[in-house]
Each structure stands twice: as structure tokens, then as C-alpha cells.
Amino acid sequence: MSSALWPYLSLVFVGFLPNEIWRVLGLVLARGLNEDSEIVVWSRAVATAILAGVIAQLILFPAGALAGIPLSVRVGAAVFGFLTFLAVKRSVFAGVLAGEVALLAGGFLFAH
Amino acid sequence: MSAPGTFNSTAAAFFGGVKSAWTSVFFLVLAGTYIGMGALAHDYGFSSWWLALSSILVWAAPAQVILISSLGLGATPIEAAIAVGLSAIRLFPMVVALLPLLRGPGTRLRDLLLPTHFTSVSMWVESLRLLPGLPRERRIAFCNGLSVGYQGTAVIFGFVGFHLAAGLPPLFAGALLFLTPMSFLISTARNARQMVDRLALALGLVIGPLLTFWHVGLDLMWTGVVGGSLAYGIHRLREATR
Numbered sequence: 001m002s003s004a005l006w007p008y009l010s011l012v013f014v015g016f017l018p019n020e021i022w023r024v025l026g027l028v029l030a031r032g033l034n035e036d037s038e039i040v041v042w043s044r045a046v047a048t049a050i051l052a053g054v055i056a057q058l059i060l061f062p063a064g065a066l067a068g069i070p071l072s073v074r075v076g077a078a079v080f081g082f083l084t085f086l087a088v089k090r091s092v093f094a095g096v097l098a099g100e101v102a103l104l105a106g107g108f109l110f111a112h
Numbered sequence: 113m114s115a116p117g118t119f120n121s122t123a124a125a126f127f128g129g130v131k132s133a134w135t136s137v138f139f140l141v142l143a144g145t146y147i148g149m150g151a152l153a154h155d156y157g158f159s160s161w162w163l164a165l166s167s168i169l170v171w172a173a174p175a176q177v178i179l180i181s182s183l184g185l186g187a188t189p190i191e192a193a194i195a196v197g198l199s200a201i202r203l204f205p206m207v208v209a210l211l212p213l214l215r216g217p218g219t220r221l222r223d224l225l226l227p228t229h230f231t232s233v234s235m236w237v238e239s240l241r242l243l244p245g246l247p248r249e250r251r252i253a254f255c256n257g258l259s260v261g262y263q264g265t266a267v268i269f270g271f272v273g274f275h276l277a278a279g280l281p282p283l284f285a286g287a288l289l290f291l292t293p294m295s296f297l298i299s300t301a302r303n304a305r306q307m308v309d310r311l312a313l314a315l316g317l318v319i320g321p322l323l324t325f326w327h328v329g330l331d332l333m334w335t336g337v338v339g340g341s342l343a344y345g346i347h348r349l350r351e352a353t354r
Contacts, residue, residue, distance in 0.1 A: 007162050007183075014189050015179040016169040018197030020229070026207025027221075027228045040205040041347070045312040046340030047202035051174050051300055052316025053323075053335035054199070058177070058293040060321045063184065064155030065277070065285035078294060085298045093140055095298040096291065103290050107283045 073106035118247055125250035129257020132242060133265070138234040141295055142262055143269045145173050148291030150273025152177065155289065156184025160274040167266045172232050174199045177292060178332065195332040206236045213239065214255060216248045223252055230259035233303065307350070311343035 058066075059074050066074070081099020088094040119125035133139065146167070153163040158180060170176050175196045182192040207228055214227055235258055242258075243251050277285050304310045316339040323331035 007158060008165070010183055010189055010192075011162065011166050011169065011179070014183065014193045015166055015175065015196055018193045019170050019172055019175045019200040019203070021197070022200045022202075022204040023207050023228050023231055026204045026231070027211065027224060040208070041308060042340065042344045043201045044205060045308050045343045045347075046336040047199065048300065048304065048309050048312035049316035049319070049339030049343065050195075050199045050332055050336035051296065052313045052339065053320025053332050054174055054177055054181075055293045055297045055300070056317045056320040057324055057332075058181070058289075061324060062289060063181070064152070064289055065280075065282045066289040067286075068282050069286045069290075074290070077290070078297060081294050082297060082301065085301065090302055092137060092295065092298050092302055096141075096144055096295045099294040099298075100287055100290065104283065104287050107286060 069103065069107040070110050073103060073110055077103035077106055119250045119254070122250065122253040125246070125253035126257035126260075129254040129259070130261040131257075132238065132254075133258045133261025136234075136238055138238065138262065139265055141299055142234060142265045144291045145295050146266045146269040147273035147276065148288055148295070149173065149176060149180070149266075150270045150275070151277035151285060151288040152180050152292060153270070154274045154277040155285075156180050158184070160271050163270045163274060164267045167270055168263060170196075171230065171263060171266075172200060172203065173266075173292075174296070177296075191330060194330065198333050198336050203231055206233075207231050210236060210239055213243045214251050216251075219252070227252060227255050227259070230256065230263070232259075232262070233299070234262050235259045237303070306347075308343050308347035311346055312340050315339035315342055 059078055060071070062074070077099050080102040081095045081097075084098035085091060085095025119128055149167075150160070150163060153160070163176075163180075166176050166179065170179065178195045178199055179192060182195055183189075187195075210227065210231060211224060214224060235255070238258060239255050243255065246254055273288055277288055280288070300313055301310075304313050316335050319339045320331065320335040323334055328334060
């Protein structure tokens with residue numbers, strides 16, 4: 001197989017299809033279910049936990065340039081951003097901005 | 113944040129949707145997330161056009177992050193596909209909750225195909241908020257406009273992040289990569305209104321890294337099944353003892 005084609009094949013078979021199937025299932029099969037049914041609550045909890053796992057991995061075991069910033073700075077910045085989000089009327093923008101500023105400040109102070 | 117009015121035509125409803133997308137807070141969240149995604153794709157060796165295509169075809173930031181990071185780190189395609197598929201389960205209840213708002217007496221199945229594909233967190237939250245105030249015959253067009261507005265934002269800022277990551281000092285490139293986990297963490301926390309969702313978020317944050325640290329295979333899948341089921345079990349126990 002051509003190595004130039006491989007990323008696009010995996011995009012379709014590993015990225016698109018496993019993702020899209022849930023949307024299509026929602027369209028075709030689930031006319032009777034509502035947001036409060038138990039299967040929906042459980043699957044939303046599973047989905048949220050997976051997403052949380054991804055978030056933690058990206059912060060704790062990063063690749064590329066983020067790995068050059070110390071672990072304590074990454075975790076501290078995430079905590080600071082989260083606390084800012086809670087403090088500033090649950091504003092996503094304020095939280096992300098605070099986390100980014102903390103990461104840049106911490107990276108500047110400790111990475112040199 | 114603009115409230116849509118009544119639109120005289122399908123085209124007006126579509127462009128009203130685009131405008132709603134570009135004036136909502138999710139514009140900023142998506143711009144930030146996809147700048148980070150662009151940087152991630154760059155650092156894991158994917159091309160910017162591959163990223164643009166994945167934003168159009170996959171159109172779910174968590175799935176795209178998993179796809180990029182797992183393939184980039186050398187996971188098997190099966191392992192990556194399972195992790196992507198598990199992360200996408202939440203799309204199923206979202207579609208189920210959205211379609212009754214879009215469906216009218218004369219709606220054909222094929223009219224619902226695009227909104228089904230476009231379903232994602234940002235579009236879903238805004239649709240549920242805005243669609244009830246619109247006449248039923250304009251809702252699909254509005255919803256498609258909203259989605260095209262968001263997808264366009266994602267594609268454009270994906271390119272921006274990709275090219276920024278290529279020429280930036282390491283500290284700033286690191287800050288771009290940090291945008292994805294930071295904005296995911298906070299927008300997931302904001303969407304988690306019920307205790308079961310908050311528990312699932314907290315448990316996933318703890319269990320995920322532990323399983324990775326112990327080199328457990330399919331760690332994301334187990335994070336979801338164990339963390340999600342624990343959160344659900346605790347939620348049921350609390351309901352039962354209340």
C-alpha cells in the first residue's frame with residue numbers, strides 16, 4: 001500500500017466510520033429513547049469518562065512541544081484555569097485564558 | 113448570542129444560522145480548540161489537508177484528538193477505531209434529542225441526513241437553545257447554517273494552528289497544544305450539569321492516567337467503561353437511598 005494513501009484510509013476507517021455510526025444509529029433506531037432513559041444516562045457517563053481520560057493524557061503524557069514544559073506547570077495551569085472558570089461565572093473563555101496565561105508564565109519561569 | 117427572528121426564506125434562515133455560529137461563545141471555543149488541533153496534527157506528522165478533511169468527515173473534536181494522538185503514537189488501527197467509536201457514543205443520544213426539534217409534517221429522511229452528520233457538542237447546545245424560537249419549516253436550514261458556520265471555523269483555525277506550530281518558539285507551540293485539553297476540560301465541566309456527568313469527568317481524569325501509567329491495553333476504553341459505570345452506579349445508589 002502506498003504510504004501517502006495510508007493516512008487517508010485510516011481517516012475513513014478509523015476516524016470517520018466508528019464515529020459516524022453513532023449518529024446514523026441515532027437517526028435510524030432511536031425514535032423512542034429520550035435524554036433521561038437509563039441507557040442514555042450510562043452511555044453519556046462512559047463518553048464523559050473517555051473524554052476525561054483523553055484530557056488527562058494530553059496534559060500528563062503530552063507529545064511535541066508541550067512535553068518541554070514541566071509537568072508541575074502543566075498540571076498547575078490546568079488547575080488554575082479550572083478554578084478561574086468556577087470563580088468567573090462558569091465562563092469557558094475566562095478559564096481557558098487563565099490556564100493559558102498560567103502555562104506561559106510558568107513555562108517562562110521554570111523552563112529556563 | 114444573537115436571537116434569531118423569523119426568516120422569510122430558506123436562504124435567510126441558513127445565513128441566520130451562520131451568523132448565530134459566528135457570534136456565539138462557541139466560535140471562540142472552536143477557534144481555540146482547532147488551533148490546538150492544528151498544532152497537534154503538525155506535531156504528530158499529519159498534513160494540514162488531512163486535518164481539514166478530518167474536521168469535515170469526523171467533525172467531533174474528541175474523536176479527532178484520539179485519532180491523531182493514537183495513530184501518531186503507533187496504536188494499532190483496531191485499537192484506535194475502538195477508542196474513537198467509544199468516544200462517539202455520546203453523539204447517539206444527542207441525535208435522538210435533536211431530530212424531534214427538526215422534524216415537521218413534510219420532512220423527508222434525506223433532509224435529516226446533513227443535520228445528523230453535523231451533530232456535535234457546539235451545534236447541539238446552540239440548536240437546543242435557539243430552534244424552539246424558530247418556525248418549524250426554517251429549522252433545518254438554520255441548523256445547517258449554524259453547522260457550516262462552526263465547521264468553517266474549525267477548518268480555518270485548524271490551518272492557522274498547523275502553520276503557527278511550524279514556526280513558533282517551543283513555549284508558544286506548547287501553549288497551543290495546551291489549548292485542546294484546557295478547553296475540553298472546561299467545556300466538558302460546563303456541560304456536566306448532573307452529578308453523574310461530574311462524577312464521570314472526575315473519575316476519568318484519575319483512572320485514565322493510572323491505566324496509561326500501568327500500561328493497560330485499550331486504556332481509553334477501560335477508562336470509559338470503568339469510570340462511566342462507577343459514576344452511573346454511584347448515581348443509582350444515591351437515587352435509591354434518597
